[in-house]
Amino acid sequence: MNGTYDVIIIGGGPGGLTAGIYTSREKLKTLLLEKELCGGLLGITDLIENYPGFADGIKGMDLIAKFKRQAERFGTKINEFEEVRRVEPSKKKMLIETGKGKYNAYTLIVATGSIPKMLNIPGENELRGKGVSYCATCDGPLYRNKDVIVVGGGNAAAGEALFLTQFARKVILVHRRYELRATKILQERLRENKKIELLLNYIPVSIKGKDFVDAIIVKNKETNEEKKIETAGVFISAGFSPNSKFLEDIIELDSFGYIKTNEQMETSMPGIYAAGDVRAKKVRQIAVACGEATIAAISVRDYLKEIKGG
Secondary structure, eight states: OOOEEEEEEEOOSHHHHHHHHHHHHTTOOEEEEESSSTTTTGGGOSEEOSSTTOTTOEEHHHHHHHHHHHHHHTTOEEEESOOEEEEEOOSSOEEEEESSOEEEEEEEEEOOOEEEOOOOOTTTTTTBTTTEESOHHHHGGGGTTOEEEEEOOSHHHHHHHHHHTTTOSEEEEEESSSSOOSOHHHHHHHHHOTTEEEEESEEEEEEEOSSSOOEEEEEETTTOOEEEEEOSEEEEOOOEEESOGGGTTTSOBOTTSOBOOOTTOBOSSTTEEEOGGGBOOSOOOHHHHHHHHHHHHHHHHHHHHHHHOO
């Protein structure tokens, strides 16, 4: 056994790190487990403009570094590259098992976020990493002076398309509806950018290429007409799926796999809390995740007082 903690936080994105700041400041023995590097989706976002306090915006990695430094300053122990495989709840202490060891904890805050959805069309999986990408910030510089496709219509897709114009010769944004879901300001920027072309009411059918992507087939939803667009890369931004599978037999999830909580961020299992993009809700933003994590941390503090006394 690797130790006993007042609280173990699973996930090193803005929600998880905010929870760590609050629990550590309450002098609760806190361990944060992150399966990769801290950051989550924030870590691969180029520019954050809607998080308060940064009038000119801030790079995603710079913001996450500030979160991490602040959590560590107050005493949060952060273990990166340690993925949680199993959670075994009990009335007193729960068992958390990772690929590197086992831990006991009185409470658990789940802030595991979500992962990009696949389109599940021919060629997508075969050409993943060979022209098919889910992260413009990661792979955008590889497409300098080339034509690329972005699939999606929300804020993430709009941000990806705008970011890619720094490198690509042309960016075609393919969306399955006539209207984008992105905020008005992002839609304005898309339409003002001469490098961006909007292809609305089209859906991707397949991605073509032998060793690397060389084209995508799209279909008009009204006419069913298909057309082939030559491209060097396809960036997919089609929504997200929650990282909650390891908890599906332990706590209550909604039909999409998101964790159900009350306003105190309590799940259906006493001692387990959830915050951030893994939680069932309408709005998924950094500021929202931080607010939920704050509530979860305070709920943990109160719960521990109740079960431990004092």
